[in-house]
Amino acid sequence: SQKGSDVLTDSRPISWSQIGGLQEIKESLQQIIEWPIKFRDRFRNFGVKPPGGILLYGPPGCAKTLLVRAAATSANVTFLSLSAAQLYSPFVGDSEKKLSEVFHQARAGAPTILFIDEIDAIVGSRDAGSKQSAHERVLSTLLNELDGIGMKREQIQRSEESNSLERSVILVAATNRPNKVDKALLRPGRFDRLLYVPPPDYEARKSILEIHTKKMNCENVNIEFLAGMTELCTGADLENLCLEAALMCLTKEGSDADKVTLEYFEKALENARRSLTPKDIEFYK
Ligand code: ATP
Numbered sequence: 564s565q566k567g568s569d570v571l572t573d574s575r576p577i578s579w580s581q582i583g584g585l586q587e588i589k590e591s592l593q594q595i596i597e598w599p600i601k602f603r604d605r606f607r608n609f610g611v612k613p614p615g616g617i618l619l620y621g622p623p624g625c626a627k628t629l630l631v632r633a634a635a636t637s638a639n640v641t642f643l644s645l646s647a648a649q650l651y652s653p654f655v656g657d658s659e660k661k662l663s664e665v666f667h668q669a670r671a672g673a674p675t676i677l678f679i680d681e682i683d684a685i686v687g688s689r690d691a692g693s694k695q696s697a698h699e700r701v702l703s704t705l706l707n708e709l710d711g712i713g714m715k716r717e718q719i720q721r722s723e724e725s726n727s728l729e730r731s732v733i734l735v736a737a738t739n740r741p742n743k744v745d746k747a748l749l750r751p752g753r754f755d756r757l758l759y760v761p762p763p764d765y766e767a768r769k770s771i772l773e774i775h776t777k778k779m780n781c782e783n784v785n786i787e788f789l790a791g792m793t794e795l796c797t798g799a800d801l802e803n804l805c806l807e808a809a810l811m812c813l814t815k816e817g818s819d820a821d822k823v824t825l826e827y828f829e830k831a832l833e834n835a836r837r838s839l840t841p842k843d844i845e846f847y848k
Contacts, residue, residue, distance in 0.1 A: 570652075570661050572680065573628070574644045576636040582629050583774050583798065584767025588760055592617075592630060595756060596733055597638040600674055615752050616709060616734035618682070620741040621760035622843055624799030627737040630760065631678045640733075641672035647736075648684040650701060658697050659704040666708045669732045682736035682754070683743040702745060709734065709753045762839050763798055765790050771798050775805040782822040789828055795837035807831035 579589055595617060599606050619627045628644065635642035645665050650658045669675040679685075687702045712732055736754055738744055748754050763771055768790040776784055793801060808831040812823045 570645045570649045570655055570665065572644045572646050572649075574632065574635070574642045574678075576642075577629060577632050579633045579637060581774060582626055582633055583770030583772075584763050585626060585630065585760065588630060588758060589633070591758060592634045593637070596634045596676065596735075599731075600638045600640060600733075615756065616736060616754040617756045617758060618741075618744070618749070618754040619735065619737045619758050619760050621739070622762050622797060622839060623739045624797035624838055625760055625762050626798050627760050628678070628680060629798075631676060631735050631737070634735075635676040635678075638674075638676070641669070641675040642678065643669050643672070643675060644678040644680065646680045648681040651684065651697060659700040662701055662704050663708070666732070673732055675732045677732055677734050679734070679736040681738065682748065683738045683740045683745075685748070686743070686745045687747065702747065706747060706753070709748075762844060763796070763801070768793055768796065768801060771801045772805070775802050776823075779805060779809055780822050782824050784823070784825050784828060788825075789832070792832055793835065793837070795839040795841070796835065797838045800836045800838050804828070804831050804835050807835070 582589070599611075619630065621627065631644070632642060643665060645662075649655065650661060655661050665677070669677040685698070685702050685705055687699050712734065734754070736748075741757075744754075769786050772786050772789055772793075776786070789804075793804065796804065805828075808827040809823050811827040811830050812820055815827075
């Protein structure tokens with residue numbers, strides 16, 4: 564469409580309880596995102612500055628997108644989610660124009676959480692003397708929009724209008740490669756709050772498996788055992804494991820079983836995807 568919706572991704576509502584583990588991050592996001600919206604009058608009275616942009620970083624498939632969707636659901640604001648990498652698709656056309664359109668949409672629907680996934684795709688070109696590339700134009704568009712939103716917030720802080728903070732746009736970005744994010748995006752007032760979203764530990768894997776098996780017709784599934792066997796799995800891998808177990812059950816020859824039992828999970832474990840390496844876990848720390 565003309566409205567930038569071809570770069571927008573999944574933004575369905577979800578609740579905090581559908582995300583396993585990550586208790587600390589959930590609380591941080593509630594404080595940074597929800598409170599300024601919910602308690603905007605008190606924030607203004609106290610002269611507390613609303614947050615700048617937030618950058619979530621950590622390995623892929625570990626709930627960065629889910630967390631932002633849950634924050635938007637719980638704060639009851641508009642949620643727009645865009646993949647920065649998708650902006651450069653030849654089908655999208657003028658990347659920077661699309662980006663501006665998305666910001667326009669965000670302001671029109673405010674209060675809005677605008678989520679930019681794969682923000683590392685937006686970088687300035689480093690080769691001097693070359694013509695301005697699409698990447699550079701997108702970066703400068705984004706910087707302008709970011710600084711614009713920052714300035715508006717300062718004005719809102721000073722103004723007496725009671726519903727003015729309601730009109731704000733909160734920016735959250737995510738990356739799997741924090742060291743590749745253009746430094747210009749990380750300056751104060753831009754994406755200046757960094758939050759690490761870690762891969763799931765044993766307890767988190769247990770709750771993720773509980774969340775996903777609850778949706779299935781399971782019997783005698785030993786969650787502790789599975790959590791112990793899935794050390795290098797991301798949340799997405801665990802979801803996939805549950806799906807594989809269900810498929811095994813469906814396709815088993817001569818079976819009309821209607822319950823997914825531990826035996827199918829054990830089979831699925833044999834070829835389970837384990838996206839993390841021990842090195843990954845070190846790298847993101
Ligand atoms: P990417 O960097 O690839 O965009 P991400 O960190 O944003 O990954 P999500 O898209 O939020 O990851 O997660 C992918 C899928 O994995 C989710 O749709 C969800 O089903 C499952 N998942 C990941 N982490 C969790 C979790 N903590 N609890 C429940 N489900 C999870």
